[in-house]
Amino acid sequence: MKKSAFLLPILAVIVVGIMSSVFIVDEREKALVLQFGQIKQVKETPGLGFKLPLIQEVVRYDDRILSRDLEPLEVTPSDDRRLVVDAFARYRIANVEQFRRAVGAGGEEAAARRLDSILRAETREVLGSVTSNDILSVDRAALMLRIRNSAIAEAQALGLQVIDVRLKRTDLPIENLNATYERMKAERDREAADEKARGEEAAQRIRAGADRTVIELVSDAERQSQIIQGExxxxxxxIFASAFGADPEFFEFYRSMTAYERSLRPGNSTMVLSPDNEFFNYLKSDQGASASE
Structure with a gap:
């Protein structure tokens, strides 16, 4: 009985020691074995690990891709139009040993704050080198890639791998919205006035061309009409000359009949002439001028 009473505590201590020397790392994390703050073992693969009980401790870090939202950041592009930018980054702990040396006991939260500083500085530098129109355009993937590439080198010093940086929202500061709106409105009004002026100029050219074409067509038509009329x-x-040459008496008779028709019309038939006037030769006789001889 005395021997079993002595062995039970020893067995309990041994069991506790064995259990405290074993730790498990799953596929979502990496682990470091520390002894008095110094790294003694790196465990990056899932499975069982061993450490010295009481003397060594296990520190675990997330091995998944992490996201970090930046606080709204005010930037000044090259055209001096201030913008408020919201961005987020995706990253992971690539080198857990370097990560521990860089951030110490602060862990993932301390690393996230330092990554914030890096991303904010790189965002200001990259967006400050382009115009606000480039930032506000839908095609800004190149800018996000530049920010990511610029942050990669500095993040590596923390043992981090920056996977992606995205601009979620880019807006004008509230105090600048009205002024910017009025400026944009004035620019659009100016563009509309320019377009209208160019349209009026084009319309005048078209009208002038049409008027010139009308004048040319009418002139040509009148010329052709006069030519045809002259012919x-x-x-x-x-025909008259041929008829006169063939029968002068008949031609004289025709001319007299035409003159009677034009002169003796209703309302215009009063004429004062001497009785022997030649105008009435064919009214006196069908022989005309030969009858009076």
């Missing part, structure tokens, strides 16, 4: 008059005169 018709010439043909008529030729």
């Amino acid at each position: 018709a008059d010439a043909r008529r005169n030729n």
Whole structure:
């Protein structure tokens, strides 16, 4: 009985010692075995690990991809239009031993704060080298890539791997919104006035061209009309001349009938002439001028 009473505490101490010397690392984490603050063992693969009980301790770090939202940051692009930028980063602990030496006992929260400082500085530097239109445009993937690449080197000193940096939102400061809106409105009004002026100029050119074309067409038509009319008059005169040459008496009779038709119209038939006037030769006789001889 005395021997068993003596062995039980010893066995209990041995069991507790064995259990405290074993630790488990799962696939989502990495672990360091520390002895008086010094790194004695790095455990990056999942499974069982061993340490000295009481003397050594295990510190665990997340091995997954982590996200970090930055506080809204005010930047000044190259055109001096201030912008408020919201961004976030995705990163992971790549070198757990270097990570421990860089941040000490502060752990992941201390590393996140230092990463914030790096990202804020790189964001200000990259966005300060371009215009606000480049930042506000939909095609700003190149800017985010530049921020990430610039932050990678500094983050490596912390044992971190920066995987991605994204700009979530870029807005103007509230106090600048109205002034910017008025400036944009004035620019759009100026562009609209320029477009309207160019349209009026083009319309005037089109109208002038159309008027010139009308004048040319009308002039050409009148010229052709006069040519045709002149040719018709010439043909008529030729016909009259031929008729006069064939039968002068008949031609004289035709001319007298035409003159009677034009002169003796309703409302215009009063004429004062001497009785022997030649105008009425064919009214006196169908022989005309030969009847009076």
